[in-house]
Amino acid sequence: MVKVIVVGSGGREHTIAWKLAQSSSVDEVICVPGNGGTASENKCRNIPLKQDYITDGANPYVEIAKHEGVTFAVIGPEDPLAAGIADAFWNAGIPCVGPKSAGAQLEASKDLAKEFMAKYNVACPASKTFTDEKSAHDYIDQHGAPIVIKADGLAAGKGVVVAATAAQAHDAVKDLMIDGRVGNAGSKLVIEDYLEGVEISILAAVSVTPDFTKNGQSTIVPFTPARDHKRLFDGAKGPNTGGMGAVTPLDDVTPEIMAKFNSDILEPTLKGLMAEGFDYRGFIFFGVMITKDGPKLLEYNVRLGDPETQVVLPMMDFDFAEMCKAIMDGKLKDFNFAWKKGYAVAPVAVSGGYPNAYKKGIPISINASAESMKGCKIFIAGAIEDRRANGAKGKDLSLITSGGRVLASCAQAATFDEAWNNAYALMKQISFEGMFYRKDIGLPGAAESGKL
Ligand code: GLY
Numbered sequence: 001m002v003k004v005i006v007v008g009s010g011g012r013e014h015t016i017a018w019k020l021a022q023s024s025s026v027d028e029v030i031c032v033p034g035n036g037g038t039a040s041e042n043k044c045r046n047i048p049l050k051q052d053y054i055t056d057g058a059n060p061y062v063e064i065a066k067h068e069g070v071t072f073a074v075i076g077p078e079d080p081l082a083a084g085i086a087d088a089f090w091n092a093g094i095p096c097v098g099p100k101s102a103g104a105q106l107e108a109s110k111d112l113a114k115e116f117m118a119k120y121n122v123a124c125p126a127s128k129t130f131t132d133e134k135s136a137h138d139y140i141d142q143h144g145a146p147i148v149i150k151a152d153g154l155a156a157g158k159g160v161v162v163a164a165t166a167a168q169a170h171d172a173v174k175d176l177m178i179d180g181r182v183g184n185a186g187s188k189l190v191i192e193d194y195l196e197g198v199e200i201s202i203l204a205a206v207s208v209t210p211d212f213t214k215n216g217q218s219t220i221v222p223f224t225p226a227r228d229h230k231r232l233f234d235g236a237k238g239p240n241t242g243g244m245g246a247v248t249p250l251d252d253v254t255p256e257i258m259a260k261f262n263s264d265i266l267e268p269t270l271k272g273l274m275a276e277g278f279d280y281r282g283f284i285f286f287g288v289m290i291t292k293d294g295p296k297l298l299e300y301n302v303r304l305g306d307p308e309t310q311v312v313l314p315m316m317d318f319d320f321a322e323m324c325k326a327i328m329d330g331k332l333k334d335f336n337f338a339w340k341k342g343y344a345v346a347p348v349a350v351s352g353g354y355p356n357a358y359k360k361g362i363p364i365s366i367n368a369s370a371e372s373m374k375g376c377k378i379f380i381a382g383a384i385e386d387r388r389a390n391g392a393k394g395k396d397l398s399l400i401t402s403g404g405r406v407l408a409s410c411a412q413a414a415t416f417d418e419a420w421n422n423a424y425a426l427m428k429q430i431s432f433e434g435m436f437y438r439k440d441i442g443l444p445g446a447a448e449s450g451k452l
Contacts, residue, residue: 004321005030005065006038007085008076011348011381011408012306016074016320017044018377019313023321030068032061036399037380037407059088066092073097074324075282078303079154082108086282095328096281099206099302103273103280106300110150110159110190113300120272123264124297125289127192133177136189140169146194151176153185157242162194197291199298199448200253201226201246201308202261205323207332208273208280217330220270220284224249224315224339225258226308227447232355234440236448241355242405245347245441246307248315251416253290261288261295269300281327307408310379311344314412345423346410347441351382352434354404362432364399364406370429375412376422378430382406401432416442 002025006017014037017029021043031038034046047064054063061080065073073089075081075098082104089096098104106113111129116122129152130136140147149172151159159182163169169191176186204222212218226248232238265286273280285301285308304312313320317338326335351358364383371378382403409430411422420442427437440446 001027001069002321003028003030003068003070004324005032005061005068005070005073006034006076007032007061007073007080009033009035010076010306011037011379011405012304012309013076014038014041014379014381015309015313016076016304017041018379019316019320020074020324023319025319026321030064030070032064035380036383036385036402037378039385059085061085062088062092062094065089065094070094072324072328076303078104078107078301081282081302082154086279090279097324097327098282099278099280102276103278104302106284107302108154109152110299111152111188114190114192116272116276117297120268120275122268122272122297123294125193125195127190130177130189130191131187133173136173136177136191137170139191140166140173143191145169148192148194149173149176150190150192151182151186152188152190153182155182155185157240158182159185195289195291195296195298197289197296198252199227200250200288200290201228201305202286202288203304203308203312204266204284204286205327205332206273206280206282206284207327207330208270208278209330210277210279212330213274215330217333218270218274219333220266220273221332221335221337222258222262222266222286223312225253226250226305226312227442228305228308229438229441229446230448232350232438234438235445239355241350243305243307243348244350244438245345245408246305246311247343247345247442248308248311249343257290257295261286265295265297306381307346307348307379307405310346310408310410311412314344314375314377314410315340315342340412342412342414343416343419343442344410344412345416345419345442346379346408347423347427347437347439348381348408349406349427349430349432349435349437351401351404351406352436354436358404359434360400360402362401362434364401364430364432366399367429370426373411373422373426373429375419376426377410378426379408379410380406381408406432406435
């Protein structure tokens with residue numbers, strides 16, 4: 001009996017659970033805590049984080065995994081990774097997909113990530129780190145704008161300000177470092193050169209340990225490049241969000257760009273992970289700016305992207321659970337990656353008012369025929385089962401909203417047009433009060449940033 005535990009509750013975790021469940025080698029996927037999507041997903045079962053059998057001070061995810069007799073764990077979000085959840089799983093004898101805490105600091109500290117990039121010659125924008133306000137303001141005065149201000153610590157995507165003017169940059173320093181908008185994460189700031197270009201996300205599987213390195217088994221394998229659309233409105237306008245939709249692959253990412261990404265970013269990163277002696281078996285997310293001087297690394301995330309996962313995983317034409325095993329066992333170099341032909345597009349539907357205050361608990365209506373549309377799948381993020389719905393189960397399960405980003409309507413098809421049309425046709429089968437989504441995910445002019 002192969003049971004896998006998936007840690008997390010977002011759209012990324014629903015997609016991971018769905019993909020794991022497709023593996024003939026997986027009998028059950030335990031989602032902790034999961035969401036309204038994983039609640040009714042084939043082979044999946046949600047378990048709440050609070051259980052009577054968990055003793056005080058123990059890691060609740062590990063305790064649940066032990067109680068359920070799981071075979072291995074897959075960790076979705078960055079916070080538990082930075083806090084050492086992968087160390088805890090391996091120490092308990094349960095293999096885990098996700099880097100141990102030392103490697104996870106590449107996302108948890110922007111300063112440490114920049115030091116790593118400099119040490120291993122990873123192509124990236126120049127930057128300086130500041131722990132006192134006056135030096136940060138002086139640097140902005142000397143440097144001018146545009147300029148990028150980043151909180152050093154984890155800030156749930158809210159710690160980066162791209163300042164178009166020096167005044168905005170000074171405000172950002174005050175907001176992050178003095179007013180504490182992102183708490184302690186802003187007590188140290190990384191101030192980085194602004195790069196003009198187009199942003200992409202490259203997610204990758206990583207299998208690095210000191211033993212694998214000794215045996216020539218350490219490797220990183222990139223997935224198809226994807227693009228997230230972070231602004232709220234069409235044409236990349238309006239406030240930043242956690243992601244309004246994603247598309248993969250990208251026609252503007254040529255084989256030449258990928259070759260340069262491999263030589264200037266991926267290979268030096270692999271060298272660095274090996275040289276530091278990290279036990280990094282999981283995923284890495286390269287946030288990359290394609291500039292006229294080639295790809296430059298803006299950030300590492302130590303997990304899969306959200307909503308990029310909702311388009312990249314549907315394109316995989318291989319067994320995700322087997323890939324996870326290859327990551328953990330040092331067999332990734334021999335793993336046979338195959339990708340579906342065509343494209344995947346996934347606009348995200350958000351609650352009215354998001355990214356500011358929004359109502360929760362709003363019933364979601366999904367037309368019964370929606371998921372029988374070819375190549376289509378709804379990935380649930382901020383929605384839970386409606387406990388008032390008289391014990392409804394499976395397909396009759398009612399959902400209510402519980403977050404800002406509620407769901408993604410994903411379509412995978414042989415052509416971009418077909419994928420795009422199907423994703424939006426699927427979205428039209430869904431409604432809830434206040435529902436809002438962008439109408440231009442993946443179209444020209446929808447990408448974040450400027451010209452090359
Ligand atoms: N889509 C951006 C992220 O996952 O960080």
